[in-house]
Amino acid sequence: MIKVGIVGGTGYTGVELLRLLAQHPQVALHAITSRKEDGMPVAEMFPSLRGRVSLSFIEPAKAPLTGCDVVFFATPHGVAMAQAPELLAAGVRVIDIAADFRLKDTAEFERWYKMPHRCPDILAESVYGLPEVNREAIRKARVVGMPGCYPTSVQLGLMPVLAAAKSTGTPLIEPTGIIADCKSGVSGAGRKAEVHTLLAEASDNFKAYGVSGHRHWPEIRQGLSAIAGQAVNLVFTPHLVPMIRGIHSTLYARLTLAGRATDLQALYETCFAGEPFVDVMPAGSTPDTRSVRASNIARIAVHRPPESDLLMVLVVEDNLVKGASGQAVQVMNLMLGLPEEMGLMQIPVLP
Amino acid sequence: MIKVGIVGGTGYTGVELLRLLAQHPQVALHAITSRKEDGMPVAEMFPSLRGRVSLSFIEPAKAPLTGCDVVFFATPHGVAMAQAPELLAAGVRVIDIAADFRLKDTAEFERWYKMPHRCPDILAESVYGLPEVNREAIRKARVVGMPGCYPTSVQLGLMPVLAAAKSTGTPLIEPTGIIADCKSGVSGAGRKAEVHTLLAEASDNFKAYGVSGHRHWPEIRQGLSAIAGQAVNLVFTPHLVPMIRGIHSTLYARLTLAGRATDLQALYETCFAGEPFVDVMPAGSTPDTRSVRASNIARIAVHRPPESDLLMVLVVEDNLVKGASGQAVQVMNLMLGLPEEMGLMQIPVLP
Amino acid sequence: MIKVGIVGGTGYTGVELLRLLAQHPQVALHAITSRKEDGMPVAEMFPSLRGRVSLSFIEPAKAPLTGCDVVFFATPHGVAMAQAPELLAAGVRVIDIAADFRLKDTAEFERWYKMPHRCPDILAESVYGLPEVNREAIRKARVVGMPGCYPTSVQLGLMPVLAAAKSTGTPLIEPTGIIADCKSGVSGAGRKAEVHTLLAEASDNFKAYGVSGHRHWPEIRQGLSAIAGQAVNLVFTPHLVPMIRGIHSTLYARLTLAGRATDLQALYETCFAGEPFVDVMPAGSTPDTRSVRASNIARIAVHRPPESDLLMVLVVEDNLVKGASGQAVQVMNLMLGLPEEMGLMQIPVLP
Amino acid sequence: MIKVGIVGGTGYTGVELLRLLAQHPQVALHAITSRKEDGMPVAEMFPSLRGRVSLSFIEPAKAPLTGCDVVFFATPHGVAMAQAPELLAAGVRVIDIAADFRLKDTAEFERWYKMPHRCPDILAESVYGLPEVNREAIRKARVVGMPGCYPTSVQLGLMPVLAAAKSTGTPLIEPTGIIADCKSGVSGAGRKAEVHTLLAEASDNFKAYGVSGHRHWPEIRQGLSAIAGQAVNLVFTPHLVPMIRGIHSTLYARLTLAGRATDLQALYETCFAGEPFVDVMPAGSTPDTRSVRASNIARIAVHRPPESDLLMVLVVEDNLVKGASGQAVQVMNLMLGLPEEMGLMQIPVLP
Secondary structure, eight states: OEEEEEEOOSSHHHHHHHHHHTTOTTEEEEEEEOSSOTTOBHHHHOGGGTTTOOOBOBOGGGOOGGGOSEEEEOSOTTSHHHHHHHHHHTTOEEEESSSTTTOSOHHHHHHHHSSOOSOHHHHHHOEEOOHHHHHHHHHHOSEEEOOOHHHHHHHHHHHHHHHHHHHHSOOSBOSSSEEEEEEEOGGGGOSOOOGGGBHHHHTTOOEEOOTTOOTHHHHHHHHHHHHHTSOOOEEEEEEEOSSSSOEEEEEEEEBOHHHHTSOHHHHHHHHHTTOTTEEEOOTTOOOBGGGGTTSSOEEEEEEOOTTSSEEEEEEEEOTTIIIIIHHHHHHHHHHTTOOTTTTOOOOOOOO | OEEEEEEOOSSHHHHHHHHHHTTOTTEEEEEEEOSSOTTOBHHHHOGGGTTTOOOBOBOGGGOOGGGOSEEEEOSOTTSHHHHHHHHHHTTOEEEESSSTTTOSOHHHHHHHHSSOOSOHHHHHHOEEOOHHHHHHHHHHOSEEEOOOHHHHHHHHHHHHHHHHHHHHSOOSBOSSSEEEEEEEOGGGGOSOOOGGGBHHHHTTOOEEOOTTOOTHHHHHHHHHHHHHTSOOOEEEEEEEOSSSSOEEEEEEEEBOHHHHTSOHHHHHHHHHTTOTTEEEOOTTOOOBGGGGTTSSOEEEEEEOOTTSSEEEEEEEEOTTIIIIIHHHHHHHHHHTTOOTTTTOOOOOOOO | OEEEEEEOOSSHHHHHHHHHHTTOTTEEEEEEEOSSOTTOBHHHHOGGGTTTOOOBOBOGGGOOGGGOSEEEEOSOTTSHHHHHHHHHHTTOEEEESSSTTTOSOHHHHHHHHSSOOSOHHHHHHOEEOOHHHHHHHHHHOSEEEOOOHHHHHHHHHHHHHHHHHHHHSOOSBOSSSEEEEEEEOGGGGOSOOOGGGBHHHHTTOOEEOOTTOOTHHHHHHHHHHHHHTSOOOEEEEEEEOSSSSOEEEEEEEEBOHHHHTSOHHHHHHHHHTTOTTEEEOOTTOOOBGGGGTTSSOEEEEEEOOTTSSEEEEEEEEOTTIIIIIHHHHHHHHHHTTOOTTTTOOOOOOOO | OEEEEEEOOSSHHHHHHHHHHTTOTTEEEEEEEOSSOTTOBHHHHOGGGTTTOOOBOBOGGGOOGGGOSEEEEOSOTTSHHHHHHHHHHTTOEEEESSSTTTOSOHHHHHHHHSSOOSOHHHHHHOEEOOHHHHHHHHHHOSEEEOOOHHHHHHHHHHHHHHHHHHHHSOOSBOSSSEEEEEEEOGGGGOSOOOGGGBHHHHTTOOEEOOTTOOTHHHHHHHHHHHHHTSOOOEEEEEEEOSSSSOEEEEEEEEBOHHHHTSOHHHHHHHHHTTOTTEEEOOTTOOOBGGGGTTSSOEEEEEEOOTTSSEEEEEEEEOTTIIIIIHHHHHHHHHHTTOOTTTTOOOOOOOO
């Protein structure tokens, strides 16, 4: 059995990680930390885990993390980079669900997260944890920075057209003017007490936010550019949907002549053939977020809007699973040589 | 592998049954019928099942149901009693999630369901599928009538005090004047196109309904009376909650002198000790419906309201799982000699 | 025009008061205070008021409150009793939407609100602001304590049976064992940043809370006892509904022989005949909360559950209007000799 | 008093029209028709109108519509064009909230609505009821086709840049490649019993729909082209939001060199200065749909996304008010020479 530690288990990515790991056949939960809730049984805070998780939260200083095989960080940013050196030195693999190992450029990190990066060497070594792009590198990694929820959906949605161009040398879409009009459920904002995500504020309501610059924007740009092998730019507009879970990304890009001549449906199906967690829907589909609720699957539909030269891609994922904790477990499986799907085959909950 | 058939798989209990059975290690889905959707792949109607259920709907006349080991009815009432005789004759076990085998008194059935009962002999043989009450009878049954969603929650909530009285001869609560003030998510109304359950009608709204007589009322009365070994009466008030899944039953009963002298928390804990799917919460708890979302668990909290002689019991369940399809799988496991928990250990989805 | 001041306008009762007063034909908003938001235009915090409210928040010390005709307190408890003496001395009428002038017994106040009462003499003088019960006293009052949201619904729902007994000497219901099973939208918890009222926590969820003792319990008891002219006791169980606005109270009481012989529908209709804001629904109705959304109306339905000796009353109100700010404007109208309905005739918003 | 008739009052635009007209100081409701509900009091179907609307539904053949000053059609398409000739002949003004008088090209109408147009001459005479664009023509019109909900928001959002180009001859945005990524609450689908808009289907869920061609697409194209004085094309992607009311349109267009050099915030503020129902928000704003809930206001925010040549405009409106019935009352006021704001000054309901 694999000994797993979780740093910061009181938020939504934490409890989702617990739900998945407690059902994983090869995992033994070894420690879970919380600065504030030292001594409280996990199942007292989250009754959904009664009878399934017997651990109590423990303060970080006392937690036996160096005795783990792998440690997940389900914390605010800044925590993983402070603790990673000691864990790696002890031979522990590190998976950061927060943002410390997402942006490869420390200046970019500092601009968006307003703090210096504490371990640029580990950042340089770290792998960006998007399995569909970086599977082999993840298998060998000691430390992985998990993609953000929005970036996962946008990168999966544009990967086929961008990767094809990289391999053939013929671009299928223009690398600028891409639009990612994204919509997320409120759990994406985390389990923090804030006025704007109260039910009485966010329910029966819809709005855009962060339009002047969201932290996921540089990450998406970095990821798309890496996939394309050239600089890619985009406009990223996140919106808040009155629902708990789910991201729906509506992506628009201008097709080149070559792109317009391509069978895009076939391209997407081929690109993701064999991917256990990416489902290309039949032509004409409009996937809904509930079709992936509580599962690790992303569903993608490819469209050519009438009387236009645009590609439109619709992507849905559960922001807490494929967009966060589920993908982190997928990465753990890869890092530890387990079957990639292990513990992640729950069927979506519908209705 | 057990060959399973489903009659009527296009409603919510149907798709929930599919979700559970497709993950059950001993089940092979053999046939699923629909009068209207003959030939349509199940996963086309419910994209959540893409890649997991390969069956197509088939019209009832053509379905190989007599070749199944067990057939579930996830239909409106009236269907199971029409088809049960042929299936039983072929040696198939029958589990009806609808109402045909709930009420033992055919006159009562006809009063509430407005149709004659077509097979009173099978009704007489059938077992009421509440495992916590009828486990041994279920193991031996050929045909089981599954409890309604509300009746499951009310019977579990009052079973300890009523059963104790039956075994000791000393009543703990008055058998009349019991109040079951119950609240259900909208999926309880089924996947029928109706105005009153549209999102624009039922969302951001709350109301009582069916107060002059709901079909679950005689069923609850029959069940409580059977548990108590004497006639029990109650007022049953269902309410519609603007949520998808979940039932919360708030139960009130007047305690007798003996009841007031009883350690009720201990009584409940003892009564349900060893039950895999009933969780008695610590004293003082107020369970929420999401703590059992998409799982087969019922959670119960026992209260003594201040300055009163009342017992108050709070019960939560997922109406589609413990209140319907999950409990039906639990019953299947019992009927077929499988471990009772098999395929039913999913952890609730929170948030 | 009447000069109105509001102390504490950043919460939900505050913004609702602003919505109503800005449309009131006889009101001029004179000052609105906020400790934290001094200088911020009200319409910047609440864009719904853009173009309609030109005031800015001002810190309490600088606010020209003594120049007002009437001052509303839409604050946490403890504030109104600190400022009422000075305002009353200046001839200003005081309407407290918080709890400082609800409980007449200072010991009871201190037990539930954990602070000494600072002006028992003003408390003694104050009137409880339920117009249907206290209309004449309100007209003459200098200071009014507004009822809580739950207490308004429960008192209106039981007033006819209790008041009838007072006037005739023949009780219609038993004064003990009354049950108020109440359900409220989340705005009742206020606009405070708290985890349990986040959308991702409270949406698609239902639970009871405060069952071991809620501050509205002694207030309801006091109010019902006053109406009945004798001690009345009840069990009060509040529940949280995943919606923004609305309270639905389901009330149960045991009818006496006299009560069972009474035409209860007629009793209720007579009792509330002429009341501008109480609507007795036709027999058999189940009112929904949206039928009063954003309006000052309470709707009531009277039921006799089958095969029982119980009275069941269903009451719906908008917790922010008839349960708080709307009723406060109704009281203001009475205190100032204006038509009681003035500014309060908005039709409910449905759907 | 103006005598008003409503044809088809049982849907959401019907009940919203009733809410607004019942509060309009110059309107007397004269007749309201329903094929199915002949004889039923309106307030029995919609309890929110109890005490405020005393009319009963009457079947169309018996309704005294020709005695009205103005008749609204809140029906499916096809009804208004059948009845308009007789009404106009009787001197009655006609306001169609459905689609019969939206598309000026009968071939286009027939392509999208699958029926021949029955009165092309009246269509030719009719005015498109967007007051901000057609105010003077509306004042003189006998028959007005009201804009759809989505088209209202998209046209208001792009009107300033397109109209400026028309008057100066210098385009500010490219007339092709415009994207309207629009999100609507579920009431936009109407009060029809359909599975996909059930709460249990549409709640806690998000999806695109109608992407291969929505009936509002040709209408938007026609409207934008008319404003611009040249052919304008766009991609229109509607999405379904799990909320009752509200539309949020996120609009993207490529700025020309002239557009990039323009102070767009000033342009929008100037364009809508004096408009009673269009509110240009301060620079940097992200308006939410609840800020216009139940009111006739549209709020608009203008953005320049970082590192791009795009214009992004955010528009919110209540789809049932400014997107349908409220705008229809605004048009009625114009047609009848009443103050444009009369009966439409309700402050949005927040929270």
